[in-house]
Amino acid sequence: MRRNLIFVFLFLFEGSFVWGVQEFKAKDHPSDNGTAIDLFWQLPRYVKTASQQEPVLLHYNSFVIEKQDSLGNWIKLKELHPEQTHYTDSDNIAPGQNFNYRFLAYAHELKQPLTFEAQTVSFAQWFDYKKTPLLIMIVLLCGAVIYYILAAKKGRDLFIRKINGLESMDEAVGRATEKGKPILFVPGIGDLDDIQTIAGLTILSQLAYKAATYNADLLVPVSKSMVLSTAREIVKEAYLKAGKPDMYNQDKIFYLTDDQFGYVAGIDGIMIREQPAANFFLGTFYAEALILAETGFGTGAMQTAGTAQPHQLPFFVVTCDYTLIGEELFAASAYLSKAPDQLGSLKGQDLGKLVIVVFIILGVVLEIVGIPWLKTLLTLE
Amino acid sequence: MKKTVPLGITFLVGLIVISSEFIPHKPFNYINEGLENWFLIISSFAIILGQLSLIKVNSGKVKEKVENWQYYLVGLISFGVMVLCGILWGTEDAKGLAGNGDKLIAFFGQKPFEYLFSNIYQHLSSTMFALLAFFIASAAYRAFIIRSFESNLLMLAAVVVMLGRTSIGTSLTAWLPQGWRWVHLPNIADFIMNYPNNAAQRAIMISAALGIVGSSLRILLGIERSYLGGGD
DSSP states (O other): OGGGOTTOEEEEETTEEEESOOEEEEEEOTTSBSOOEEEEEEOOSEEEETTOSSOEEOOEEEEEEEEEOTTSOEEEEEEEOTTOOEEEEOSSOOTTOEEEEEEEEEETTOSSOEEEEEEEEOOBOSOOGGGHHHHHHHHHHHHHHHHHHHHHHTTOOOOOOOOHHHHHHHHHHHHHHHHTOOEEEEEESOOTTSHHHHHHHHHHHHHHHHHHHTTOOEEEEESSHHHHHHHHHHHHHHHHHTTOGGGOOGGGEEEOOSSHHHHHHHHHHHHHHHOOSEEEEEEEOSTHHHHHHHHHHHHTOEEEEEESOTTTHHHHHHHOSEEEETHHHHHHHHHHHOOHHHHHHHHHHHHHHHHHHHHHHHHHHHHHTTOOHHHHHHOOO | OTTHHHHHHHHHHHHHHHHHHHOOSTTHHHHHHHHHHHHHHHHHHHHHHHHHHHHHHHHHHHHTTOTTHHHHHHHHHHHHHHHHHHHHHOSTTOOBTTBTOHHHHHHHSSOHHHHHIIIIIHHHHHHHHHHHHHHHHHHHHHHHSOOSHHHHHHHHHHHHHHHHTSHHHHHHHTTSOGGGGGGSHHHHHHHHIIIIIHHHHHHHHHHHHHHHHHHHHHHHTTSOOGGGTOOO
16 A cells, blocks of 8 residues: 555655655565565655755765664674665574574665664564476376376377387397397486486396397496396396396496596497497486497497487487487386386377477467466476 | 385475475475485485495406406595595594504695595596597487488588587688678587577477476376386
8 A cells, every 4th residue: 555655755854854665674585485475565656854955866875784683783684785675584593493683774865874774573474475387297297198198097099109219129139139249227327316327227137038038148337336136136036037137247237437528438448348239228327428428330330319408319319229219218118028017108198299299389479469478487596 | 005105205205395496485495405405314324325235246247256346446546545534534624543654644745535536536537538538429420421411411410510519610611702701611510509499409308308307107096016016
């Protein structure tokens, strides 16, 4: 209400009147854990002194914000540019506490600064409403995936497009068996907290099973100790499942180094010495991608690579026989298992993709006609 | 039981982590940080497993005198020397068992670990990284060999981008009037990088994000179990 009262006499100051809206507010910062307070202000634009006939426009020099400490002293918090209209204080703010602020506005036309005080209590919120669009998208995508998983479990026939890179696994294992050479599986330089590494390891499970079935040798050099123990467990289970536990040799899954280029040097050495018949690079790869794949190409191995790193994909496409691009890496395990519920989740992903395509087209059209509603709705602050 | 308990833990932790993304209130706002710390602690212990594997595999090869066994021995010795230097004289500001090694610092100019790190390890690492330049050249040559319409397009785009990023490329079209600015090579290169290239990369990123959602859901719901060692 007060905001709308333009040019109303509000404040008497050293014989001069200031005109216009003036307020200073302290509010708890929304959607946070109670560690920030927002400060807003609106200042008068004119001043009228006893000696002047007409109100004079105010030119502010600077704003100073002060915060009261536990002893009641005012401590300078920040000096701000006069064009600023708000400030967020996140300096030593704890939830549930009361904070007092003082705002000083200095102007050429005023002998003393305009002074305002405000206080508020900070709170931790139970829902970050700024992430509502993200929640909607997650619910939509998860809903689609779960729907198709349930549909697949009920026996609904689902069409999944052919992924050549995964169809080639049998060919690669067969080739290794025929040549009597090992298969090299590289899970990348990511640790177990990287979903790409987990996706790579789920494929390792299928590959190890096939390798055990065809009596092919499998080498898995890793760069992270956590990946080492997981990969060993996965391969061991796969050999057990294939009924050949005696063929499992844990020394074939070994740790090289955590260092990126040391790892590359180690694997390049293995490729040159052992001459694997097939190489699989599935996981997280950065600058080492091309060094690995190009060396493998030089040895004449059949190569399959997969990563979600867009910058490394061109290198894999050029040097490998088959490349799993982006989502194909994550789809691999489900695709290879042929289990209906896993395939259902792939179908759900496709529906999610359709939803995103619709949103993109709709967003482009709405932006062209000047309606920013969808963009605003889906923009995370 | 061997699978049920881990699956239950995975589901519960996954649910909590997803919830914590939307709940800024205590204790949810500390959960992600806490779990990341747990991961770091477990990783630190797991390093021992990696080192044991390294020693076992390499010493086995040295013992059996496999072909090129000398390299495995060099690897083991390098590993041992670095570990010893770190333990005895420490790294950076941290003291080792034998103090700071002031005499060695006076001789090498820095702690033995730091000396080996900056004078051997870093150079070896840079050498490996430098190989990338040659590999890019050979891979690019193969990619640009004209075999089809698509590879023609690829080669054309690559030539334009490469020329547009060099001073020669800039001078080649610099004589064109300002009205023809859009055909200046640097501008065409920028257009290719900013629009077609960016669009393709974003498409890959969106599809990868969807794949991550699907993959995570399969793991959370216990449909995908191969990361636990098997499917049953």
